[in-house]
Amino acid sequence: MLDNISISNIMNSLVPISRFNKGEANKIFEELRETGFKIVLKNNSPACILLTPEAYDQMLETIENYRLFIEAEKRMSSATAEDFIAADKAMQELGINDADLxxxxxxxE
Known part of the structure; x- marks a missing residue:
């Protein structure tokens, strides 16, 4: 839903807060379901961003994946050969064989 963000999409997602004051909340929420996000303007400045629950979940998942990526990068940059163990040795220590897998x-993911 948020994959195709363009200047045009952003411009079409701007919503003056006065539309809420005019009783257009239901219409705005219908538009939100179609676009995934709306930027609410107050005095021509962004006041808040409205997201669908799906877009919010997608954003949180992206942030978590990025955090995990950064952590993996840190660990790999400081890892030495002694930090690694061969798969067959790990399987042997855990009592797992190829047939089990x-x-x-x-x-x-």
């Missing part, structure tokens, strides 16, 4: 589905 054959019918296992793994989903990576």
């Amino acid at each position: 054959e019918d296992t589905d793994v989903e990576l």
Whole structure:
């Protein structure tokens, strides 16, 4: 929903706060469902951003993924060869063999 943000979309998403005062909240919320976000203007300055719950969840997930990426980058930049363990050694220590993994589905995000 927020994937195609352009200047045109942003301009069409500007909503003067006076529209709320005129009883147009339902219409604004319908528009919000279509666009994913609205920028509410008060005295021609952004006062708040309205987001759909889906757009908000997407934003939070993106922030969390970025935070995890930064953490992984930090760890990798300070890692040494001694910090790593071979997969076969890890499996041996955990008592896992290839047969145990054959019918296992793994989903990576």
